[in-house]
Amino acid sequence: MIAEILSVGTELLMGQIANTDAQYISKRLSELGVTLYRHTTVGDNVGRLKEALAEAFSRADLVITTGGLGPTEDDLTKETVAEYFSLPLEMDEASLAALRAHLEQIGRPMTDNNLKQALFPTGARIMPNACGTAPGCIVEKDGKIAAILPGPPFEMKDMFERQLAPWLSQRSGVHIESRFLRIFGIGESLLETQLQDLFHSDNPTLALYCGPGEVLARVSARANTKEEAAQMMEPLVQEILRRVGSFYYGSGMDASISKAALDLLKSRHETVCFAESCTGGRLAAALIDHSGASDALCESYVTYSDEAKTRILGVSLHTLSAHTCYSAECAIEMAEGARRISGANWSVSVTGLAGPNGGSERTPVGTVYIAVSGAEGTSAKEFHFAGGRDHIRTLAVGHALNMLRLKLSGQ
């Protein structure tokens, strides 16, 4: 089954909101084995909506629309779909009763405008809205299917999961399974070169996506059952893992380098303390992003000035004057100081120049030193990151967590 998403809403074209509905539906369609070739967004304009709908159906069997189901005059998605299929609109009494009850519950009067929310193309399979006033529906005619969902993300997701997903799952015979391998610290083009011969396979397929400091490798296989698809992709997954070695840190859409480091700490029942300069608290915040971080982090320090590095962490004045705070020596003393005062099993320090000002020939903007300290000693690494202040700090956080992860996993 080939699908397209058609999003309706002037607020999307004005940039007032991001199209998170399209993202959510796309992710779920890929999991459900429905092939998606295009997203289209148009405003609340009946002419342009009609045009986009006809175009989408010229390419796809299934068009999923979001938005344009509200009570106002410019909410016209159902009307336009009915016109496309040459079906009249009919009042659904059950929807009307539910709407009445909902409005009564929230203390709003029923207006004439609300009535149109209970109108559907004849023969439509109605999907009640558990979270709002606008029901959706599935309309099917001559081999074409329109699935009409509301725009507000909360309502859309609820309706998708409870009603559209089970319906689609039953419809599509084919299963597509995907695995997402997360790889940190190797560039996209270098990785592509290393995996070049693996891209030619048609089923399973391999694709790479690039993020700050990391690459996501997606392996997908198509088969008649979930198990068969999983089995088909296994040799390719194993070959990738063999080639990327310790650059691989976890799999799944929700994996992150901070979660990987946290999970290792928790499994070892160990703690970490950070000593941050240019990252300014982001490293601690990245760990504390995850619920349950309190098992692995009790305290953390931001020592932004040289004086704070000396007073709080015990960095020596000699180190600062001989090497400046932008040095491996300083990073090492920061990490050792943080481990000493916190009593944590591990510590990680970051000191560097995020810019945009202050760069010199000796220390250009983007120079960052990261040290990891543990029971077996302390080691530091020098990095040269490119980009703006924010990007440099993001990369520094990623690499600091990656260095900790490598130590924790004994690499």
Added chain:
Amino acid sequence: MIAEILSVGTELLMGQIANTDAQYISKRLSELGVTLYRHTTVGDNVGRLKEALAEAFSRADLVITTGGLGPTEDDLTKETVAEYFSLPLEMDEASLAALRAHLEQIGRPMTDNNLKQALFPTGARIMPNACGTAPGCIVEKDGKIAAILPGPPFEMKDMFERQLAPWLSQRSGVHIESRFLRIFGIGESLLETQLQDLFHSDNPTLALYCGPGEVLARVSARANTKEEAAQMMEPLVQEILRRVGSFYYGSGMDASISKAALDLLKSRHETVCFAESCTGGRLAAALIDHSGASDALCESYVTYSDEAKTRILGVSLHTLSAHTCYSAECAIEMAEGARRISGANWSVSVTGLAGPNGGSERTPVGTVYIAVSGAEGTSAKEFHFAGGRDHIRTLAVGHALNMLRLKLSGQ
């Protein structure tokens, strides 16, 4: 000028990321007076990209593409645009040199794949990439314009603002001036009620955009010159400022509550130190997001465990046993401790329950206490934030900085 956005990337169709590029560009085009009728997203597939590009140009004068500029084989946007315009690709020596320098700086080898990032359709106006390896370009032929931008949001934004926006602005004859008034701590619907009669104006116009804890009011005026437009909006701006009072904290797209607090500290030549529990370093990181933060912040503390709150900040065991760490008493002692040990002029503490676990009837998830301490004493406030862990922490950071801002401005 009629525009469309064409986003290229299988990661969008797989739902791995939301199309925030399209949102950003849409918002900026509306500010620049460019009419936008459609967003289209296709995967990294040359046939479908070609089709979508031709369709977009059948409706629009300007097509802005994002994505597909990477070094890999399936990055084909420039190639497809060149084919559409029947223009050959030429190597740009300046881009090649910049690419070489960039890769050298980050210590990555130049691969054959990288070379294609320096190829452009003949006659294209090249837009260097200040944040990554893929330059963009503007291609113009027979009254049609393609503006080709990279996909990674930080690269795209930088290129859009520095290069495409000024170019577009010069192209469109009409001047639209906008002012963005940033308002913190008042809900969107309450604000809307207070400003209700001001929404009816056609030129200048007023629109509200809602963010976490804050509302952005955009006032736009359209005129023949920049000065005329600026003059037209002034009375409306003044009326809004009069009505919102101290909820207003700054203007401009780049203003933020953290920048407002930092600027006040710097103008007073004063410093701040944070004592963070549930925000876990984000408060310090928000200040250090801005270059020059070292004038106002020397050190900061994350005290996540009760033991750390006591040992580092001197929170009394009595307070923790009588009131728990989720209390105004604890927040006050944390703030006072941080001010004492750091010697900063001001301190701000945050302690609360970001969830999702650990809530009780007495302390539901979202309960947060924030204290500000200065030479004239310490005061705390209790908040009850709704939403998930991330949202609660974002709101806590915003309100902590806002409380500091109000104190610093004597309110």
